Amino acid sequence: MANKARTKKLKLDEMQGGTFTITNFGSFKNIIGTPIINQPEVAILGVGYIEKKPAVISTPEGDVIAIRHKMYLSLSYDHRVIDGALGGAFVRRIGDLLENWQG
16 A cells, blocks of 8 residues: 555545554654544544654663654544543553564
């Protein structure tokens, strides 16, 4: 599907029937945005631009300041379908996976 989209061969009917969307604000160097749900989907995850930022890192020797890659995630969802606690836990899980990436 991604290859079809990149080569402009993706048809409208191939994009219908989804329940979740990921949108990339970062492609425009925006660090954060507010994604709007594409009805009748139930949620959309926005990802921001990845920047190098100072961060406090805990080590056995104590806290140190180091440069780390940072990115904001922004989830919008239909509260009639997804409970707020579940939505928050989902974003935290995505964050955990990205922070501990084993590529």
